Amino acid sequence: MILDNNGCVIWDENMPDDLPRQYSLQDVASFSHWYLEDYPVSTWNRDDGLLVVGYEAGSLWKSRITFDADYVAPLFYCCIGIFLANIIIVILLFFHNTRKLEKSIKPILKGIQQLSKGKPVHIDESGKLSEIKAGLNKAGDYLMKKDNTRAVWIRGISHDIRTPLSIILAYASEMEETPTLPEKTRKQAGIILRQSEKLKNLVSDLNLTTKLEYSMQAICKQNIDAVELARQVISGILNDGMSDQHDIEFHEEQPGKAIQLNGDNLLLQRMLGNLIRNSIVHNPSGCTIKFSIGIHDNSCVFVVSDNGHGMSETQLNALNSNEDISSSQNSEDDTEHGLGLKIVSQIVKAHQGSIQFVETIPHGLTVKILLPMK
Known part of the structure; x- marks a missing residue:
């Protein structure tokens, strides 16, 4: 409805019949802030009067809140402070729980690493996870x-x-x-x-x-002359009776220079012997085996290479990844590389060394071993 300056209704639309058609200033002041006969209303000033829009009874809730200006600013800052404090508390709780979770996960990750290395694992089972x-x-x-x-x-x-x-x-x-x-x-x-x-x-x-x-082999370390060790291994293989189809060439990278190792003499002999015999056994038609020894970056370097059949790329990758490869026999009754080279890798690892298997160009196998010098 629209009221003129005298409070009379000059226009209405869907106005309930029980509402009066004229209102005093007190009535207008009252329903402007509260209700008109339980009807929530809103008012707007117009050039031709006061527009009053009413809604169904109970459809809206009206309230009038009054604050002392001296308290508004402190209340506002107080609300902001509470909001920021809540955010800080949430962040602190988040980091606290994250740290507790990390603390619980750390022994689990360490245990998984131990398992991957084949070592025993025992974790305290209390707490989270x-x-x-x-x-x-x-x-x-x-x-x-x-x-x-x-x-x-x-x-x-x-x-x-x-x-x-x-x-x-x-x-x-x-x-x-x-x-x-x-x-x-x-x-x-x-x-x-x-x-x-x-x-x-x-x-x-x-x-x-x-x-x-399983670390059950005792490592009896002693001072060893690496050049003399290599000569002994090669002499032993030659004395055992090697086929005329096979030939061993020995070369010193630094002739006359002493190369001292600290290791288990029997295991190192087994390591070098296995490498040479591997080339002999897996190349029955014959091959030339080159054995060299030298020094690089304070490490003793053994290199055993042959110009035989060599190995497949899959086998080379498996050996360099410290994985087991087949040691069965193929259709031609030639044994494949397997247990002997695994023992070589294990002996190198027991002496804190490194080993690399590569293909000899144009064909054959080259094994490079680095052992820390004394």
């Missing part, structure tokens, strides 16, 4: 139990094989050297002898790799 910690402990216990079972099984099998194998070797050697036996029988005895020796070496390799893997 206790279920994950308990699961990690169970996984660690299971893996350690499994590894121990495997190590015990290998040791037991090796021990059980050793006695009958010694008997086979003794009788086969005796039969091969008995002149009264037929030639065919002596040849068969020689084959049995050679295959038994391979089996004996395999048992020895299994025992050694198991001990190295």
